[in-house]
Amino acid sequence: MRHLLGLFLSIQKDLYCIAKMKINNENDIEDIIQETMLSAYTNLKKLKNNSFFKTWIIRILINKCNQFYKKKNLKSLDDKQEINIISTKEIDLSTIEFENFISFLTEEERTILTLYYSLSYTTKEIAQILKKREGTICSKISRAKTKIKEKYKGEFY
């Protein structure tokens, strides 16, 4: 058990950032991480290749977050009621946090950009996590960046 805890602790930053991108409430995040660990513990035999442990855990976490939304009966994953949308006039780009900077994007776009830029996953790894084609991930990154440029007009090229 110490080993499992150690593995989770070593990637806790990644897990926290991804969960935070999807769920705002800290208590809910802790519940979800517990469920993720339990799921990993009971389904370990399904992991075919040890080197995929990290992407496998993250996929479980993302699924748990999605199940959480269904359980709470929220309208959509883009439900922004809990997310603080900041108008562009208030933004100081030198101090803004990443999650606020991309808060206006869709949930999927926020997840992909978090994995890619904040946590340095490759497009291949992101494709494995989200079970999409790598080309699709590249396109979504490109489209999200276009949206950011439109949103923060005149700030970025």
Added chain:
Amino acid sequence: MKNLDDYLNSFKNEKQSIPHSFTNTIKNFSPSKKESRYWIMRLKGIKKSIIVATSLLLGSGVVFAGSKVVENIWKQPETYEYTQKITQKDKEEAISEDEAKEKAIEYLNRIQLNKEVGKLKLTKTFRDNELVWSVGFNGGVLLLDKSGNIKSINIPSFEYKIPYNYGITREEARKVAKELLKKYNPNDNSDEYELVSLKRNSEEDKEAYIWYADFYKKYGDLYNQYETISIGWIPTINGLYSLRFENSKYENNEQIISKEEAIKIATEKDKQIEKRYNILSSEAEIGIDKMNTEVVYREKDIENYEKGTINFNRNENGQVTVKDDAVFYKVDNRVRKVWEVTIYYDHYKYDYPERFVYFVDSTTGEIIGGDRWNGTTNKIKDLKSDPYNVIEKN
């Protein structure tokens, strides 16, 4: 205006404070006791493959508490099927033809080459089997990688009317090179690049008038030869002849492993591979290098590796062909801070001792690649001291 990519990448270093309650949730996790015996055995296998403490790198076993825990980055290289054919999987991996065309037109217009784009073809490079979009335009060819980043442009010199008096001075060449960098760089970060090489074709060459400039991105004292912009141009008219981009980003990883540790790691590995010669001496310096399969191939078959015939043959006509028993390996595209450990052997060729350079990752201590002759740091030194390189000399 800021470069969006650079801005987004800056969040990598953003300190994410993790609530204590989150960490405690993990630490206090406890499933049913009856299952724990089985899972400890399985989990030990996972632990070996993804987490290693620095003491493991020195062969003393895994130490968990009290050691800096770093994550392995080297994975057993995957084999892949070398084929020039475009598969359905290849098509799914790359951006679509329409997207490729759009990116090509956007870039050509940006650099004021308002050319008509013609035929597009998804193809693979010969040596690296890399998937690229080849975009023909009026007068040349543009290559994009599978994500749509510009890789290269080539415009044959016969597309230009070469001016009669095409000679320029070295000082003029240096000035023009820097102007062309700003013109052709897709990003507004030209001041992060340094001119490392400036050369002209030799006068015996019928295209002697063509100048070439290589710019490398610089990080402090280190150069990344995998973030480069290379420009070939025809002087006086400043006609673009060739353009090549490489954009494998440097991860700027932490230096944890000491020089002595790196030399020890490389030496121990080398003893498993090189059985013909003894080690004469070794040295190491920090550099930026890319993960590669050199050590994998060298370990597989050192003789053929040194001849360059592990997977390819050259026939009597000079044609290069793939061997029937070729096995191709691939690794992740990662550029890291490494110790470039050069091992010299007591066997001389052309008055120099034979050698091999190991790239020992400066964070994890893993051997992530190598080079037959030089790491980046020595390559830059050799380049700058080349008498034909006129970056500074008059």
